[in-house]
Amino acid sequence: MRRAVAPLLAVTVAMVLADSAVVTLALPDILQNLDASVGQVAWVLIAYNLVLGVAAVPAAAAFARVQPRVFSAVGVAVFAGASAWCALADSIEVLIIARCVQAVGGALALIGCLEQLVEVRGERRGVATWVTAGVIGTAAGPVAGGLLTQAISWQAIFVVQVPFALLAVPAALSVASAPPQEADRHRPAVRANITLALMSAALTAALFLLVLLLVEGWGRSPATAAVTVSVVPIAALAAGPLVRLLRPPHDVVEVAVGCFLVAGGLAALAIPPSAHLAWTIAPQALVGLGLGLTVDRLTSQAMEMRLPRARHAGWTISARHVGVVVGLAILTPVFTADLQDAQEPAQEAITSLVLDAPLPPDDKIAVAQALGDALSDERGQVPDLHPAFASLDVDPRYRAATDQLERDLDSQLERAATWAFRDSFLIGAGIALLALLSSLRLRRRTS
């Protein structure tokens, strides 16, 4: 059991942080299955990050008064129970409440697991394991969520967490340690936490918006989107070897370069030349490298040699998740308004293609009527035109022209959706540049 303790605690940390974005690819399924509105379903994502961001600091303050192993075990158990509740939720309201409870358990688990990992692995390795597990969880969340949603269902995202979390409960209880007695000796690392919050907001643009663009804008399946966005965690892993090769003398260089790479990646995501998935690979690699260079360095800077450790961990968790919420709060209204504005040019482009289509007038009228029905059913989302074409009864001589028209219309919708996401990606890039400016004033603590 002793050997499994650290991996189980690390997996719990990764799961709690993965849950920050794990539902992103499942949101369309949740929207449909729980008969929710777009606004309600966004709260499945926002509620978790908001509660985790708000609960982390009080949880860290409470940590000093409770046995660490009890604190951790309770946190992990609450997280496990709430995960099961999320899977069983039969309405959007219940799911949002369960996500709030899950975030409270997650906040306790993150703080507790840090101390337990330090107890098991020592100061440096324990903190490093906690930080690394968090980075991997953050980057891999959407990938795991997308694959599970496509392979099984959105509920599977939450079900798979339960056994791991339940195994982590006895693991946490097996690590005996006394409550930390350190007084508040260091002030919170404000600059590092602000930079971390800004980077989290920018990374929200990268992961959340890209997933939405792939699934909602370009009509790809959750599994395809999940495989596509796996470039980010893979590239994040490449950051370590790159740093070891070039050996920058100061964390500031790594963090500044990481912020710049994320800004560049987001700017590149704003201007793809087509809706081909290949055009997202290189920008995502930039974002992934940037994530690998920044998040763990900033987390370490915010916590390194600061006591009490749990208190500073609370601040970093809070900074990350408040950053995610701020990112969502800034970006969601921008891209929903832009998506609304994109409807008119998209409809005009579709009308233009139908008017000039090489089809007989009767077929054009039939296409126009079918498209009219499809467009009126869109419920604020990018419409799927395929059912309109599938139900068409056209002369076989004009089948090829009809198929070409369908491809051209889909291309116009992809163009409109991509155009609608452009401002949001550029705002994300701007936030990453703000993080870059903030990072330039970071100094390593030497005492």
Place this chain on the structure above:
Amino acid sequence: MRAPRWIGLPVAAVVLVAGVIGVQLANGGGTYEPLKPSDPCAERTVTSRADGIDGLTERLVLLGINNAACTLGVTREALTLELAQTSTRTDAEIDALRAGLIEAVRQMKKDGSLPPASDLVDEALASANLNGLLERAIRLIPDSVIDSALKTDDVLERAIDDLDLRDLLANLDDQGDLERQVEAAVTEAVKDSLLDRLRNLI
């Protein structure tokens, strides 16, 4: 003096970002936007996959909407969507559409794409549901006589004048009703055109 090794990290980042953005832009990344509607006031040629009356009607409608959009200062796509999606039409829209259709007839006459009336007689008779004897009698009339008696542009302009466009646009979903209204207007136009011709002869 050699630059320190760590300089490689920011230099590599700048090269990577510039390279990725440069490749995206070079392949048209900055202009990946929906198709922009063309200027309705620019000259437009329209074609149809259909022959006879259907083809003629389609080309007339496409040119007519284009001309009306130019008059109203909107794109032909915006006007088409407006006409298809809303139930109330303004007087300005109706007037612009009628003028646009008449202008379309003149454009087609000018470019020689308006067929002679004799080309349309067979198709018109097939759908006219006339008495068999009368239909056969009309079919026996030589094309030259028909073409001298009926000018396509004259008939079309009269039909467009006769059409209740507001009523017609309110029934776009009802193909049968639409055809009845157009047929009635065309029949009236043919009759008026023939009477006018007779009056001139007398």
